[in-house]
Amino acid sequence: MTLQTSAIEPSVPRAIIGVVVDNALVLALVTVFAIFSFATPTFLTIANLQSILVNNFTLLAIAAIAMTFAVSVGGIDLSVGTAIDFASFAFVSLVLAGQPVVVAALAGLGAGAAVGAFNAVLISGIGISPFLATLGTLFIGRSIQQLLTNGGNPVYLPPSGVPEAFRFLGRGAIGGIPVPLIIAAIIIVAATVILTRARFGRVALAIGIQPSVVRYSGIAARAHVAVAFILAGLIAAVAGLILSATVTVYIPSSGSAFLLNAIGATFIGTTLSRLGRPNIPGTVLGVLLLGIVANGLLLTGLNFYWQQVGTGLLIFAVLALSFITRRKA
Amino acid sequence: MSVDIQLAPVIHFEPGVSTPKPSRSGNLAAGALRAGSLVAFVAILLVFSLTAPYFLSVGNIGNVLGQSAISGVLAIGLTIVLIAGGSNVVTGGIDLSLAANMGLSAAVYATAAQLGYGDATAVAAALLTGLLIGAVNAIAVVGAGIVPLLATLAVMNIVAGLELVLTQNTVIPASTPLLTALSSSGPLSIPALAYVLLVFTLIAAAIVQYTPAGLRLYAVGEFPDAARAAGLPVRRLVAGAFIASGLCGGFAGILSVSNLSGSTTGSGEMLLPVVVTALLGSVFSRRLVPTVIGTLLSTLFVGFLVNGFQLLNISSVLVSGVQGLLILLVVSATTLLRRQEA
Numbered sequence: 001m002t003l004q005t006s007a008i009e010p011s012v013p014r015a016i017i018g019v020v021v022d023n024a025l026v027l028a029l030v031t032v033f034a035i036f037s038f039a040t041p042t043f044l045t046i047a048n049l050q051s052i053l054v055n056n057f058t059l060l061a062i063a064a065i066a067m068t069f070a071v072s073v074g075g076i077d078l079s080v081g082t083a084i085d086f087a088s089f090a091f092v093s094l095v096l097a098g099q100p101v102v103v104a105a106l107a108g109l110g111a112g113a114a115v116g117a118f119n120a121v122l123i124s125g126i127g128i129s130p131f132l133a134t135l136g137t138l139f140i141g142r143s144i145q146q147l148l149t150n151g152g153n154p155v156y157l158p159p160s161g162v163p164e165a166f167r168f169l170g171r172g173a174i175g176g177i178p179v180p181l182i183i184a185a186i187i188i189v190a191a192t193v194i195l196t197r198a199r200f201g202r203v204a205l206a207i208g209i210q211p212s213v214v215r216y217s218g219i220a221a222r223a224h225v226a227v228a229f230i231l232a233g234l235i236a237a238v239a240g241l242i243l244s245a246t247v248t249v250y251i252p253s254s255g256s257a258f259l260l261n262a263i264g265a266t267f268i269g270t271t272l273s274r275l276g277r278p279n280i281p282g283t284v285l286g287v288l289l290l291g292i293v294a295n296g297l298l299l300t301g302l303n304f305y306w307q308q309v310g311t312g313l314l315i316f317a318v319l320a321l322s323f324i325t326r327r328k329a
Numbered sequence: 330m331s332v333d334i335q336l337a338p339v340i341h342f343e344p345g346v347s348t349p350k351p352s353r354s355g356n357l358a359a360g361a362l363r364a365g366s367l368v369a370f371v372a373i374l375l376v377f378s379l380t381a382p383y384f385l386s387v388g389n390i391g392n393v394l395g396q397s398a399i400s401g402v403l404a405i406g407l408t409i410v411l412i413a414g415g416s417n418v419v420t421g422g423i424d425l426s427l428a429a430n431m432g433l434s435a436a437v438y439a440t441a442a443q444l445g446y447g448d449a450t451a452v453a454a455a456l457l458t459g460l461l462i463g464a465v466n467a468i469a470v471v472g473a474g475i476v477p478l479l480a481t482l483a484v485m486n487i488v489a490g491l492e493l494v495l496t497q498n499t500v501i502p503a504s505t506p507l508l509t510a511l512s513s514s515g516p517l518s519i520p521a522l523a524y525v526l527l528v529f530t531l532i533a534a535a536i537v538q539y540t541p542a543g544l545r546l547y548a549v550g551e552f553p554d555a556a557r558a559a560g561l562p563v564r565r566l567v568a569g570a571f572i573a574s575g576l577c578g579g580f581a582g583i584l585s586v587s588n589l590s591g592s593t594t595g596s597g598e599m600l601l602p603v604v605v606t607a608l609l610g611s612v613f614s615r616r617l618v619p620t621v622i623g624t625l626l627s628t629l630f631v632g633f634l635v636n637g638f639q640l641l642n643i644s645s646v647l648v649s650g651v652q653g654l655l656i657l658l659v660v661s662a663t664t665l666l667r668r669q670e671a
Contacts, residue, residue, distance in 0.1 A: 126661045132608060135601065136657040143650025151646055260425075260482060267479050305497065308490030316483040320473040327474050 024322040025272040025285045032289060032314065036296030043299050056291030058180045059239050063258040064265040064283045065191045066235040071266050072195060072278040073228040074208035075123065075130030079115055080262055082141035083233040084255030086111040087240030089148065092155050092250040101165040108244075109237045115141065116233020120226035130229075138256070145252040155250040162248055170245030180242045187235060192280040194231075204228050205277060264315065265290055272322050289318070367613065369659075370630050377637035384640055391519030397632035398526040399584050400603055403427050404624045405533050406577025407607040411619040412537065413570035414477060415550040422550065422567075424574045425481040426462060427581075427603060429488040432596030434458045434582025436495045439503035439592035448507040456579040462488055463575015467568035489597055502591040511587035522584060526625075529580070534621040546570060547618070605656055606631055612659045630655075 037044040063080050070077035091108035095101060115137065122133035146152045157166075172179040195201035203224050206214050214221045239258070244250050268289065269282025293314050297307040378385040407424055414422015434455040441451035462484065469480035515521045537543040548556040549566045557563050586592055609631075610624030611617050634655075635648050 122657060122661075127664045128657065128660045129664075132656055132660045135605060135608075136653040136660070138601070139605070139649045139653025139656070141653075143647055143653070146646040147650075151644075260485075264479070264482055267476070271476065271479070303494070305490060305493035308493060309487055310490075312483055312486030312488075312490055316469070316480075316487060319475050319479055319483060320469060323474045 024325065025269065025282060025289070028272070028318045028322070029285055029289050029292070032292055032296065032318075036292065036299065040296065040299040043296055048295070048299070052291050052295045053181055054178050056295050057287060058178075058184045059243055060258055060261055060265065060290065061184050061284055061287045062187055062239040062242070063236055063255075064262040064269075064287050065187055065280060066232040066239070067262040067266040068191070068195075068269070068278050068280060068283045069204070069228045069232045069235065070130065070134075071270060072201070072204045072208050073225045074211065075225070075229070076134065076263070077119065077229065077232045077236075078131065078134040078259060079119060079137040079141060080232065080236045081253070081255035081257070081259045082138050083112040083115040083236035084240035084243065084258065085141065085145055085250075085253060086115050087237035088244040088250045088255065089145065089155065089252075091241050092157060092244045092248075095163065095166055096155065096157055096161070101163050101169075105169075105241055108241050109234060112237020112240060113230055113234045115236075116230035117226075119229040119233065123229060124222040124226040142253055149252050152252045154252070157248045159248075166245055166248075170242060170248070180246070183238065183242065187238060188280060188284055191235070195278075195280055200224065200227065208278065261287075261290055268315075268319070271319075290315070370613075370626065373630075373637070374633060377633065377640065381637060381640035384637060387517055387519065389636065389640075391517065391523050393629065393632045393636045394523030394526055395520030396522075396636070397628045398522040398529075399431070399581050399588060400599065400606060400631075401526050401625060401628040402529055402577050402581040402584060403431060403599065403603045404606040404610065404628050405530065405621055406574040406581070407603060408610055408619045408621060408624040409533075409537060409546070409570050409577075410477070410574045411550070411607060411611075413546045413550045413567050415553070421477070422570065423477050423481060423604070424466060424571065425478070425600060425604075426466060426485040426488055427574060427578050428596050428598070428600035429485045429492065430459055430462045430575060430578030431581040431585055431599065432592070432594070433462070433488050433492040433495070434579040435585045435592040435596070436492050436501060436582075438583050438586050439501040440495060442503040442505050442508075442586075443501060448505050451505065452507065452583060455583050456576060459575045459577070459579020459582065460572060461575070462578060463572040466575060467571040470571060471564045471568045485597075485600075492594070492596070496592060496594065498594055500591050500593050503586055504590060507583075508587040508590065511584065512590070522588065525584065530621060530625045534625075537621050542566070542569075551618075602631070602652070605652060609656060609659060612662075 042048055063084065066080050066083070067077055070080075087108035090111040091104050094104035094107050099107075119130075119134055119137055122128045122136070123130050126133075128136075149155065169179060174182060195205065203214060203219055203221075207221050207224055211221055214224075236255075240255060243255070265286035266278065266283050268286035269284070270276065270278045272286075273279050273282040290311075293311050294307075297310045302310060374385070383389055407427055410422040410424045412422070437458045438451045438455035441454045442448075446454075466477075466481055466484055469475045469484065470477050473480075475483075511521050511525065513521055515524050537546065545556070545561050545566055546569075548559070548561060549563050553563060582592075585596070606627050607619065607624055609627040611619045613623035613626040613630075614620040631652060634651060635645070638645060638648055638651075
């Protein structure tokens with residue numbers, strides 16, 4: 001019930017269990033990586049590893065980092081997909097209307113931040129629990145998108161009308177490294193710095209652990225919660241921009257595809273970390289785990305439908321093992 | 330039972346902790362707000378019945394009941410988990426595998442029926458499927474100690490995958506005597522599914538609300554430490570709640586086969602609406618806790634809303650938006666009410 005794993009007396013078997021518990025996620029990742037390297041000839045190739053990063057990692061990593069900010073203040077954000085969709089809609093529509101890509105991108109970020117701000121009002125202003133507040137936002141967002149698109153029609157960019165900067169964001173590369181990956185890396189580093197080195201991050205994590213202490217210390221907890229949710233919307237918006245730049249189309253409510261995986265990755269990262277707190281490296285490793293499992297199962301040539309079962313089983317096994325060892329420790 | 334981490338809820342909004350405010354006309358306002366949800370329900374019924382003449386006819390009410398049967402059964406299953414797991418949705422009770430469970434159970438029933446097995450076997454197979462899924466959840470949560478949100482999320486993926494494997498993502502048509510009976514009309518030419526929902530609710534309510542085991546579920550959910558100190562088998566009760574919820578999923582699966590004359594894909598779409606309905610249910614109870622009858626009321630509330638929109642020719646696009654607004658309105662009212670009581 002309490003954070004006692006780190007205070008264990010160093011008897012030998014316990015020490016080993018301790019090491020396993022402390023690095024459960026890394027060990028799980030290494031194990032899964034090794035299994036697929038042996039099981040399939042194509043997994044351990046540079047082309048495939050790159051494909052994991054581009055196809056299975058980038059967007060989910062950004063969405064999961066958005067989720068991590070919400071989780072860090074003790075909440076959850078079920079509307080990350082909504083922020084992704086709103087950003088994507090604003091971006092694609094404005095580009096279609098002939099606006100400069102930079103303006104459209106800023107509007108997209110604004111739209112995502114607006115979703116976050118709406119959540120912030122509900123959570124910090126009225127005091128609704130984050131789960132219910134963002135669930136409400138998710139439902140309202142779904143309706144708004146259908147209203148905006150005449151009942152859910154995708155907004156296509158004609159192939160001729162795609163500006164170069166737009167294409168660059170989704171499919172460009174700098175020095176051989178894909179642009180989306182660079183953006184994801186920047187967000188990972190920035191989020192890590194914010195959460196571990198900045199005052200905001202320390203307060204946010206403290207709110208997640210013990211909100212009353214934060215309040216009695218005279219810190220404006222509500223304001224910090226509000227900022228965390230706005231940040232979550234803003235970061236999710238970046239995923240929305242990259243998504244629409246990659247596929248050059250906006251499909252209503254397509255962002256919700258990321259929701260459950262983002263929750264999974266964030267909570268895997270949180271629960272399997274040493275202190276059991278939300279943290280960006282943990283979230284990133286969680287996303288990598290999900291990505292490697294998805295890619296590896298694809299390469300095994302398993303029936304497509306069995307792949308989903310396999311993914312579920314693998315994640316379930318990882319969770320069960322780590323929770324059981326943690327309890328033993 | 331719970332994990333080492335305490336991913337704390339945003340506690341500073343919770344009753345006991347929030348700064349006490351002088352409650353002047355406390356009881357009156359509290360009563361008004363409590364009645365508020367019911368008043369809203371009645372008001373919506375009134376508006377629809379005045380604007381759409383057919384709305385309050387027996388036939389239409391029966392239709393709404395029938396159409397709400399599947400989501401009602403699922404929401405009641407989730408309610409049982411909410412009761413036993415406590416109200417914190419992140420660390421407490423939640424069963425995300427319910428909708429997928431319904432899909433797989435429906436597929437199992439339809440496949441069994443197509444293979445020529447009788448109704449009894451097919452029903453048993455579907456219920457057993459639900460039961461097994463519930464048991465896996467129970468083992469994961471109680472045995473391995475995984476947080477319910479994560480455990481049922483993983484199980485949801487496995488179950489949804491198994492459904493795809495079984496159906497190959499196609500519709501499996503089925504027609505059996507039971508299905509014909511379920512999709513026919515009963516007395517007063519009200520759909521049989523409506524009666525099924527009412528009987529199911531009565532049985533569930535009787536068990537959860539009026540038996541010692543049900544009372545213990547509440548104790549376990551609201552005050553786990555006190556329940557443990559009092560010697561209640563906390564783990565067994567929580568496990569039982571997940572198994573019961575799994576059974577509800579299996580039962581809803583059978584109902585959904587009758588409704589659609591086969592098993593269809595896309596059951597996962599039901600998940601969030603069901604979560605909303607179950608969470609909304611607690612505002613229809615006197616003490617603002619999840620109850621079976623409260624969940625039935627909230628299911629019907631949503632059902633009447635959708636139905637009224639259809640009768641008034643309001644675009645169905647708005648339904649999810651109105652549902653979202655409703656959650657927010659209802660929950661803000663509850664939150665403000667609780668803050669006042671504290």
